[in-house]
């Protein structure tokens with residue numbers, strides 16, 4: 130049979146030819162600039178020394194007890210340890226929380242092995258000396274205070290009720306960050322019960338004012354440790370989580386270990402205009418002028434900087450867990466980074482990875498419906514991408530507002546935090562990674578940038594290796610639970626968190642990391 134040469138077949142032929150040509154040019158380009166089509170970032174380590182002398186498991190009685198300590202009457206979640214501002218905290222609740230810890234963790238607080246100190250009135254510092262004094266110590270951090278919560282905002286259960294609904298405990302602090310406070314101490318309690326004595330010394334720091342800067346808790350704990358000449362091998366604080374189903378194309382769950390955290394800038398914008406009768410208003414009110422300035426900031430987002438910070442490494446490490454065609458994109462960010470960054474900026478949680486974010490958080494003005502307001506003010510909170518500085522962001526804010534009638538005042542801020550190492554020779558990162566694999570064998574581990582700030586930012590003088598991670602499961606819809614409504618943790622996840630710290634304490638007794646697998 131004869132093949133008919135139609136216009137369509139000719140076009141098809143040239144189309145294929147063009148595709149082959151484009152692909153050849155791309156491959157040539159890759160070879161020329163020395164890139165390959167895959168990244169080798171997940172070097173497997175060889176045989177680990179076995180430090181697990183006590184197998185991480187929980188008896189039915191322990192499961193009942195750890196849950197009661199978290200959610201029971203007047204237990205962790207039910208105590209409203211709210212930080213409203215640096216000068217306004219619920220100190221009665223903080224005192225009650227202190228008594229709770231002493232009551233439910235009797236071994237921790239009575240063991241001759243553990244030294245306990247109160248710092249800044251309500252924060253706790255625990256020191257657990259190891260049997261080998263020459264091993265550098267590490268430190269685990271968490272915080273007791275929580276942000277305010279109002280049931281009227283739409284909670285399915287009252288925010289300090291710790292009510293159980295479908296296997297989840299609902300309550301403020303269940304993921305930020307009482308699960309870590311209770312998880313760390315519960316793990317230590319069970320290890321002590323089973324006769325554990327560490328080889329490597331460690332510290333536990335529980336801050337009481339993390340949500341309002343950490344200036345009394347973390348800052349004073351750091352001062353105390355510095356005065357004692359302490360240097361830390363690594364620090365692990367709250368932060369990123371195990372993502373499950375939140376990134377398109379990623380097969381299976383991925384644990385992101387925060388190797389840095391974003392910086393911050395808070396500015397106050399204000400406008401003053403003469404007051405007067407609302408029946409004879411000027412063309413623009415102080416509220417209108419301010420609203421336009423704030424709208425300009427929201428509309429003109431800070432630049433998309435995907436690829437310029439450690440978020441690039443996140444995708445390089447996860448690349449092998451993406452299905453086709455995502456894998457080709459993730460493995461070749463030198464070519465596809467603008468495509469990926471465009472997708473990431475579409476959702477609030479992934480957008481936070483790619484740029485300095487702009488959040489208008491407070492807006493005040495007006496005294497009466499028929500009086501022109503003499504004054505309007507707004508507060509805008511920026512979270513600074515790893516590749517920008519505070520100064521650069523402040524300049525961009527000025528140029529975007531660009532209205533002499535709007536006063537821009539710097540309230541507070543700091544640069545993004547240094548990037549901790551995450552290579553094969555980095556003890557802290559590798560021990561955390563190993564512990565994730567021990568407890569969650571199906572999870573892929575990758576470095577990430579923590580989009581929120583933590584107490585650990587005060588610890589930079591004590592250690593270069595600071596990580597932000599809690600093995601809480603983070604699924605679609607969960608971003609709205611942080612500082613939002615229906616904060617919750619599943620019972621199973623809380624048990625996993627206890628086991629994670631239980632195993633981490635033992636794994637940290639390892640002396641040397643194995644070399645790469647040959």
Ligand SMILES: CCCCCCCC/C=C\CCCCCCCC(=O)NCC(=O)O
Nearest residue numbers: 340368369370372478479581582583603611
């Ligand atoms: C590859 C992109 C995946 C996106 C998934 C986003 C994962 C985000 C997970 C958790 C974010 C929660 C941050 C927790 C730390 C918050 C601590 C805090 O509230 N500090 C106070 C403050 O920042 O104001």
Ligand SMILES: [Zn+2]
Nearest residue numbers: 272305306367
């Ligand atoms: Zn927190």
Ligand SMILES: [Zn+2]
Nearest residue numbers: 276305340612
């Ligand atoms: Zn928080």
